[in-house]
Each structure stands twice: as C-alpha cells, then as structure tokens.
Amino acid sequence: MRWNMVVLASCLVTAGCVGGTSMAERQDENVQSSLQYDSVPCDQLLAQRNQVAQQNNLPITAKPTFSNPAMGFGPFMPDMRSKAQRDTDKASGEIDAMSRSIDRRDCGKPKKKDKFELPGSKPAQG
Known part of the structure; x- marks a missing residue:
C-alpha cells in the first residue's frame, strides 16, 4: 500500500510540474485585473460583460471558482x-x-449632482 502511495505522489508531482498544467496554476490564470477595462466606456463595458455572461450561460455576478484538492496536492x-x-x-x-x-x-x-439643493426645492429660473 505504501508503494502505491509513493508512486501516486510521484506521478502527481510529475504531472503538475510539466509546463504550467496544474489545476491550481490554471485556476489562478482565471483571475484577471479589472484595470484593463477602465479605459472602456461604461456603456460598452456593460454590454460586453452582459454578452460574455449570456454566451456562457453565467450570471453577471459570476466569479472565478477554485477547487479544494485533498491533502494539499x-x-x-x-x-x-x-x-x-x-x-x-x-x-x-x-x-x-x-x-x-x-x-x-x-x-x-x-450621475450625482454637483450642486447642493434642499429636498423639494426647485432651481431658480432665470
């Protein structure tokens, strides 16, 4: 039984170390910076996000998920x-x-108003 565990562990190490193909590494790649989208106008970004969500049958509140492998592997x-x-x-x-x-x-x-007004007051006409 111990020999089987040693072989299994060495296979997992070998498989995980080959060119960035481990589960954890690939799942980490799914997390993206939001700064890349800051230059996109709001209306275009809203439409783009909704389109990606619709194409993949995901909610617009989708977040990356991570698996929880046993024993720290x-x-x-x-x-x-x-x-x-x-x-x-x-x-x-x-x-x-x-x-x-x-x-x-x-x-x-x-958009937030730049001027402060009392609730219920009307701006002066003039």
Whole structure:
C-alpha cells in the first residue's frame, strides 16, 4: 500500500510540474485585473460583460471558482477539467474583472449632482 502511495505522489508531482498544467496554476490564470477595462466606456463595458455572461450561460455576478484538492496536492494535481469547463471558468474571471471595473467607476448609476439643493426645492429660473 505504501508503494502505491509513493508512486501516486510521484506521478502527481510529475504531472503538475510539466509546463504550467496544474489545476491550481490554471485556476489562478482565471483571475484577471479589472484595470484593463477602465479605459472602456461604461456603456460598452456593460454590454460586453452582459454578452460574455449570456454566451456562457453565467450570471453577471459570476466569479472565478477554485477547487479544494485533498491533502494539499493542489499545485501538483493535473488539470482534469474539460475544455468547456475551463472556458466557463475563464469567462467567469472576465465577468468578475469587468464587474469590478463597473462597480469602481459607478457605471450604470445616475450621475450625482454637483450642486447642493434642499429636498423639494426647485432651481431658480432665470
């Protein structure tokens, strides 16, 4: 039994160390910076996020997910997800980054007034 565990552990190490194909490494790639979307106008970014969500059957609140491999083998576990699942996880990361940019810039919310007015008062006509 011990020999089987040694062989299994060495296989996992070998599979996980080959060219960035470990589950943990690939899942980390799904997390994107929201700063790349700050130069995109709000209306275009909202439309782009909604389109990515619709194409991948995801909510606009999607966030990247991470698996929880047993016994700390995460960096050594080979990525066994299907291509469809990898694409969905990548889209979740894109949606999350776009949403963070949208939230930070208050896109889609009414503009705040620059002038202070009392509630119920009307601006002077003149």
